Structure formats: structure tokens, C-alpha cells
Amino acid sequence: METNQERRFALLLVDDEPMILSTLKRVFRNFPYDLHTAENGRVALQVLKQTPIDAALVDLMMPEMNGMELLAEMRNSYPHVWVVILTGYGGVQEAVSAIQLGAVDFLQKPFEDKGLQARIEQLYRMWLLEQENRQLKEQMQFNFGFDQLIGNSAAILSLKKMIIQVAHSDASILIQGETGTGKELVARAIHHHSPRQAQSFVPVDCAGLNETVMGSELFGHVKGAFTGAHENTLGLIRSADKGTVFLDEVGELSPSMQVKLLRAIQEREVRPVGASRNYPVDVRFLAATNRNLEQEVAEGRFRQDLYYRLNVVVMSVPPLRERLEDVPVLIRHFIAETGTPSGSVRTISKEALACLMTYEWPGNVRELENVIRRAAAIGQNDCIRPSDLPDHFRNLSTCVLGAPGDAVREDSLDAYELAAIRNALAKCVGNRKKAARMLGIGEATLYRKLKRYKLSAQ
């Protein structure tokens, strides 16, 4: 998603004396600002035209276009830029007029570094707040209508944006992603945001369909078509008429079903088993797979023509380990959703959260959901503790979190080594042998280091 998260606070310094400009640059050298300079009002306007600027420090006495004229122009064209005026000694009267014209502050020369830094830092903090506010607003906007699809990571927000963009058309969409990443939720969200939302959303479990009855399940049958066909049935696809069909695990379809499905998608009609004519259907097809369908096509297991029909748009749902920042909100969501018998569990301890944040999540969000539901069910407190988590997390908690905070100095080499060890242990779910191999050291060395950093649970 596009946010201004990456952009830094941009400060424009305007003064006709090169000495002052270089002093100002030095004063702000150690601040996280992007500094721009201009030697008079005219140049300043050029900079403003080309670069987003957040605040300007403006000298009053300048040739060509003085500070007052620049200020007036900025109020008109760049009203969001904060202007702080620099005046010569005794220029209080002018400063007052500048404030009346819309400057937020003024400072007299000669200025003290600290005072100047503090004034600009105030503006910088206001800017940060504004950024945060804007981001929250954006999140709210993107989350609207996504009550079930939880997550604020950049990956999930851009997925939501894409869902809104593609929901309106009738194009088929192929949703890819590892198991448990939320592919079905994405499909439901697409349906929910589409003009078909008032009609049915019909999931078809392609992996669970029984080959012999699949035709009739998907396309329906007429009475008497086979033994046991006591009456006409619509089948899953026609029952979704005007709505959406979600072909889950589409990669599991048998070759013969792939042909039949292709025809249904191409012709927009289906022939029930035993029927002598086709029936038109108006459905949108969404499909999901955790296989690499392109490879399946290359290896001849999946029809290329069907693949092209299905992947008009491709969406990829990222694995949870690539968006661990979503773990806390997901946990909150699952705790709120899980009605515990006593209703007591309300939150999660820092230690337990740290365990969950250092895990690889091969089962993705489904695995997290199961862990939280289980912990909420067995938890005795209002707070999920490491002891409420399955064993392999508890190993993480003793090995990864056993360190006292003051074992090493922040930023020292040791701190980096410690972080690498923790990381490796987390990745190997506490298995020291594997962790040692990952770190490229012997197990005995790792053992010594664990003791040294007081990481060892013994």
C-alpha cells in the first residue's frame, strides 16, 4: 500500500547568507529530517514546487523576495507547511506581523542551537502525529467491510485494496497461498464486496468430491438418471446462480472433471447428469489452490486451458511468517471470538506473545487460531501464559526468553550474537542441534554460549 511511512520530515531552510545556511544545516545534522535550502524567497518557491515540504525556517531580510512576501505566497499555495520566522535582532514588530500572516513561530537572531532545535522538534512531533493519524484513517478505510479478514500489515492492506478493486468485475480469480493463510476468507471478502453479495456464495471442496458422484454434485442430475436419483437436483453450480462459486483446492480436480468444468466456465451453461439439454448459469468463479498450478500445468497434471480461464486475476495470500506483525491483532480477534467456558481469558502475557512471535507458523493463521482456542480453553487465568501453549512453544519460552535483560549491553557485539542465537533457536523450535548447525558452530560451543548468556534452561 502506498503510505508516507517511508518519507522523512522535510525542513526547508531559507536564508540569503551562506554562512547561516550552513550553520542551520549543522544544527539539524543529527535529526531525522530531510534538509533543503534556498537563498531567497524565489528559490524557496521553486523547491516547494518540486518537493513535499513540511516546515520552513525563513529569514525575513532577503533580496529578491523577502520572508514576508514568501510567507504570504506560502499561505496561499502551501497552507499546510509550517513556517517559523527568523528575524534580526530587534525585529519583534515584524515578527508579530509574520505571526498575523500565519507563521507558527518566530526566533530572533542570534539563535541558540538548543532553542532552535526544540522549536523544530515540536513541529516534527506534530508531523509524526499527523502521519500516524492519517495511517489510522487509511487502515480504517481499508478495513471497512473486512470484519473477518484481520490484519494491518502492508501485505494484508494491499490485499484488501486489491479485493476492492477486483470485486466489481466478473473476472475469474485464482487465489494462491499456503495452507491456512486465509484463502477462503479472501474469496468470501471478494464476494462480499461484489455486486453479487446478496446472492449465494457456494464453496466447492474439489479435494473432497467423490469422483463417481462429482458430476451430479457439481452439475445436478435429472430424476431417474441413475439408481437412487429420485428427483431432479440443481447441483452446486446452478444453486449459486447469480452468485459466486468458490472452487477450493482446484488443483485436486480429476482430468475428466477439469474438462467438464472448463466447458461450464467457457459456455456459462451446465448439463445435469442424464439431461438432454444445457442450462445457462450466471456465476462468478473464484478458485483457490495451495499447489503451484503453473508447475502442475507444466507437468501435465492440470489443463492449461482451464488454468488460463481461472487465473484471469491472481492473488497471493502471504504466509503468516512474512507478516508476523499481524500476530497480536489476530490473537486479540481469536480471544474475543472464543467464548471460554468461564469467559475468563481476556489477554496474553508478554512472554507467551514473544513465543508466538518467534515461531515459523507452518500452518499459518489456522494454526495460530487453534493454539489460541486451545490456550483459552485450558487457561486458568485471565491471561494466556507460556504454560498454556503446546510443548514446542514452551521450549521456545525457556530457551528464547530465559535471558535476563541485562545480560548484555545493547548494541554490543554480544547483543548481536545473542539475537542470532535466539533467532536460530526460535527457527528450530528450541532444537539446539539444528540451531547450532544453522549458526555454523558446534553444539558444544552453542551450549557454552547458552550458559554464558544465561539462555540455558538446563
Ligand SMILES: Nc1ncnc2c1ncn2[C@@H]1O[C@H](COP(=O)(O)OP(=O)(O)OP(=O)(O)O)[C@@H](O)[C@H]1O
Ligand atoms: N486474516 C485473517 N483474519 C482472521 N482469521 C483468519 C485470517 N486468515 C485466516 N483466518 C482463519 O484461519 C482459518 C483458515 O483460513 P482459511 O480456511 O481461509 O485458509 P485457507 O487458506 O483456505 O486454508 P487451506 O489451504 O488449508 O484450505 C479460518 O478459520 C479463518 O477464519
Ligand SMILES: [Mg+2]
Ligand atoms: Mg481453504
